[in-house]
Amino acid sequence: MPTVFEAVRNEFGPELPLLHDGHHRMTPIQAATLGKALEPYDLFWLEDCTPAENQDAFRLVRQHTTTPLAVGEVFNTVFDFQTLIREQLIDYVRAASTHFGGISPLKKVMDYAAQYQIKSGFHGPTDVSPVGLAAQTHLGLAIHNFGIQEYMEPSEKTNTVFEQSMTFADGYLHPGEKPGLGVELNEEAAASFPYQQAYLPYNRLADGTVHDW
8 A cells, every 4th residue: 555655656656535435344553653654745634544432442443544534424422522622633523414413513523623623534335315415515614613514516416305405526515605505305216216125335354244335
């Protein structure tokens, strides 16, 4: 992995922000080793480097690397962040409004994080939905410790069902001028797309054991 980042830095220079998602796959010592090895390439963050439910493990990672750490897309309450924020073991809160109970609890965790100069980096894949993304965008505008907002372009079908005023251009999200979150559900359009069951991907180790994806 460090050789990949070395090649990217050599190709694109020091200005391009680089982020890496570990998807919880590493042990704490592996995460610490990787974080230290990536320091010369000045990452914006190293995300989910080790299973986040073991908050104490981040002490070991933090002791060994200055690479910024981002955690929290699998979290549901402020208590999941309690140790990580209080002991300043992370740099970015990755929670999502749709997983965290909405705007109010997410703002509470960001107010708590602000005491320790920890910024937002809200989870923003398409499964958060335009409603969740809009909520996070508005919250990002309302807090002074905003960091960055993850964004994925919705599909054409999604945009048909969720009518949005939000726009994305040149790396920036704008919430638009509509009242509220600026997203309206087109129920007629939604009815034209029958529900199809889907599953998240999964990984297996060489011996067949199911592992974090």
